[in-house]
Amino acid sequence: xxxxxxxxxxxxxxxxxxxxxxxxxxxxxxxxxxxxxxxxxxxxxxxxxxxxxxxxxxxxxxxxxxxxxxxxxxxxxxxxxxxxxxxxxxxxxxxxxxxxxxxxxx
Numbered sequence: 001x002x003x004x005x006x007x008x009x010x011x012x013x014x015x016x017x018x019x020x021x022x023x024x025x026x027x028x029x030x031x032x033x034x035x036x037x038x039x040x041x042x043x044x045x046x047x048x049x050x051x052x053x054x055x056x057x058x059x060x061x062x063x064x065x066x067x068x069x070x071x072x073x074x075x076x077x078x079x080x081x082x083x084x085x086x087x088x089x090x091x092x093x094x095x096x097x098x099x100x101x102x103x104x105x106x
Contacts, residue, residue, distance in 0.1 A: 008041040014084035 015033065016024065023033025062070065 007045065008037070009088045010081070010084040011041055012037065013088040014080055017083065017087060018080065 012024075012034075015021065015037075023031050025031040025034060
């Protein structure tokens with residue numbers, strides 16, 4: 001939950017890039033999508049945290065078909081996550097980005 005603000009930025013960036021910002025107002029985070037996101041952005045993280053906490057000392061055992069679905073889901077989510085991270089942290093237009101390209105020599 002400590003990373004909630006950063007994850008919020010990533011989720012908003014991913015939505016703006018993938019869905020064209022549908023439901024968001026051009027001036028920022030407002031509109032029918034943006035306003036609920038201000039309050040609900042942390043909810044998807046809670047079940048993941050709960051899963052890790054409850055199974056901290058257990059090795060997860062999944063049936064074969066579930067393993068395939070997990071791999072497919074991860075393969076679909078990772079490129080979106082990487083794109084959103086790069087776009088929200090390493091571009092000049094975003095709030096963190098203006099500091100990163102000079103460090104990389106760009």
